[in-house]
Amino acid sequence: xxxxxxxxxxxxxxxxxxxxxxxxxxxxxxxxxxxxxxxxxxxxxxxxxxxxxxxxxxxxxxxxxxxxxxxxxxxxxxxxxxxxxxxxxxxxxxxxxxxxxxxxxxxxxxxxxxxxxxxxxxxxxxxxxxxxxxxxxxxxxxxxxxxxxxxxxxxxxxxxxxxxxxxxxxxxxxxxxxxxxxxxxxxxxxxxxxxxxxxxxxxxxxxxxxxxxxxxxxxxxxxxxxxxxxxxxxxxxxxxxxxxxxxxxxxxxxxxxxxxxxxxxxxxxxxxxxxxxxxxxxxxxxxxxxxxxxxxxxxxxxxxxxxxxxxxxxxxxxxxxxxxxxxxxxxxxxxxxxxxxxxxxxxxxxxxxxxxxxxxxxxxxxxxxxxxxxxxxxxxxxxxxxxxxxxxxxxxxxxxxxxxxxxxxxxxxxxxxxxxxxxxxxxxxxxxxxxxxxxxxxxxxxxxxxxxxxxxxxxxxxxxxxxxxxxx
Numbered sequence: 001x002x003x004x005x006x007x008x009x010x011x012x013x014x015x016x017x018x019x020x021x022x023x024x025x026x027x028x029x030x031x032x033x034x035x036x037x038x039x040x041x042x043x044x045x046x047x048x049x050x051x052x053x054x055x056x057x058x059x060x061x062x063x064x065x066x067x068x069x070x071x072x073x074x075x076x077x078x079x080x081x082x083x084x085x086x087x088x089x090x091x092x093x094x095x096x097x098x099x100x101x102x103x104x105x106x107x108x109x110x111x112x113x114x115x116x117x118x119x120x121x122x123x124x125x126x127x128x129x130x131x132x133x134x135x136x137x138x139x140x141x142x143x144x145x146x147x148x149x150x151x152x153x154x155x156x157x158x159x160x161x162x163x164x165x166x167x168x169x170x171x172x173x174x175x176x177x178x179x180x181x182x183x184x185x186x187x188x189x190x191x192x193x194x195x196x197x198x199x200x201x202x203x204x205x206x207x208x209x210x211x212x213x214x215x216x217x218x219x220x221x222x223x224x225x226x227x228x229x230x231x232x233x234x235x236x237x238x239x240x241x242x243x244x245x246x247x248x249x250x251x252x253x254x255x256x257x258x259x260x261x262x263x264x265x266x267x268x269x270x271x272x273x274x275x276x277x278x279x280x281x282x283x284x285x286x287x288x289x290x291x292x293x294x295x296x297x298x299x300x301x302x303x304x305x306x307x308x309x310x311x312x313x314x315x316x317x318x319x320x321x322x323x324x325x326x327x328x329x330x331x332x333x334x335x336x337x338x339x340x341x342x343x344x345x346x347x348x349x350x351x352x353x354x355x356x357x358x359x360x361x362x363x364x365x366x367x368x369x370x371x372x373x374x375x376x377x378x379x380x381x382x383x384x385x386x387x388x389x390x391x392x393x394x395x396x397x398x399x400x401x402x403x404x405x406x407x408x409x410x411x412x413x414x415x416x417x418x419x420x421x422x423x424x425x426x427x428x429x430x431x432x433x434x435x436x437x438x439x440x441x442x443x444x445x446x447x448x449x450x451x452x453x454x455x456x457x458x459x460x461x462x463x464x465x466x467x468x469x470x471x472x
Contacts, residue, residue, distance in 0.1 A: 085108060096138065098135035098137055104131055113201050114199060115296060128319040132294055134318070136315070140193060144174060154184065154191070164180055206267055207440050207443075212445065216442040220445045236259070240256060244256055274291065279309060289316075305320050305321065343405075343409035345389070345398075347390035349403065350388070354462070365377050365381070376461070380454065384462050387455070407466055425453050428449065
């Protein structure tokens with residue numbers, strides 16, 4: 001699993017350079033940070049400087065009472081996390097004929113890398129609204145089926161990287177193919193992705209568990225996930241050893257001189273690529289795509305953004321389809337808990353108790369319906385509504401006694417899950433605060449187990465409230 005910087009609740013659901021005649025001379029951004037960063041979002045309103053006092057007033061008795069300002073503009077609170085800073089404007093354009101365009105969003109950089117944040121509140125939408133336009137020239141794509149078609153078509157005839165791609169399994173090795181294409185793009189002078197790589201996390205900054213050593217994976221305290229990640233790591237290492245042997249030519253060897261480089265490229269692909277149907281002329285092709293800028297949106301099965309291919313000018317549109325209001329800086333956390341108990345609670349009853357609306361895949365808190373528990377309901381309660389085993393049979397109402405027993409059984413299973421961890425939430429927080437030189441992969445592993453504990457606690461508390469309200 002890999003984490004990417006959060007996009008103000010902007011979540012994404014699950015090639016190539018123009019010809020030389022259309023391409024201007026590429027240039028690198030002069031500075032990654034502004035000396036005086038521009039304000040993200042709307043600028044603050046500043047009060048006018050006070051006028052100097054008249055000479056006569058100086059001789060009068062001093063009055064320490066501040067003057068009453070009737071028309072002082074209100075000060076707007078900073079909507080973004082304090083550790084985030086706006087990205088240099090040159091980040092949008094790295095010297096190419098058709099540039100990426102953004103509408104109503106901000107790119108911010110912080111300790112965990114870059115993220116996409118809404119620059120203003122987004123009210124519920126009836127129609128989808130575009131927030132990004134990304135031209136095909138900047139994307140990297142490869143078809144999912146043979147014959148392989150790349151865009152941009154940057155691999156010359158006879159290059160050994162094509163033989164490596166050709167050896168992959170069309171059904172399962174999409175990520176290996178795209179990683180090979182990405183590594184090759186980094187080796188081409190003046191290629192867009194060679195410049196864009198400055199904005200990608202390095203191996204030390206990447207939070208993908210694909211790069212985590214075994215001792216860091218053990219910090220997950222999740223045996224199934226640990227074994228799964230070790231299996232994925234071995235698959236990548238075996239692929240690298242098979243094709244990057246000692247007898248290979250230098251032009252292939254320099255793409256990934258060690259398996260760590262290949263693991264890094266694979267982690268970038270797995271955490272940032274999407275599947276997309278692309279119409280190219282009369283053909284519709286299924287492709288795996290790396291779309292710059294859009295790759296900084298979080299990937300989620302409960303997304304409020306989606307991709308649309310505008311074939312008439314070969315432009316990728318990122319559309320926001322918020323069915324509920326998105327506030328600046330908001331995130332929509334989601335998590336899955338595998339319950340083994342056969343107990344289930346009534347879905348409609350649970351949702352109504354916490355004013356949660358929407359379909360199962362698009363649940364949200366309806367804040368317009370105020371209740372005494374408004375402060376309790378947050379993204380974790382919405383995640384609990386998705387994670388809890390539920391039942392629904394048309395208009396059949398819930399039986400309070402049965403519902404209470406089911407809720408108690410689920411609570412007991414949550415407590416057993418909490419007891420299975422070797423540390424508490426407080427101990428995890430102390431570990432994170434005490435070790436400032438902790439690796440990114442160990443940090444994300446500890447945060448993973450800590451957030452699971454927090455979600456389990458929230459589920460227990462939510463079921464307590466549910467039992468009280470379902471009975472009366």
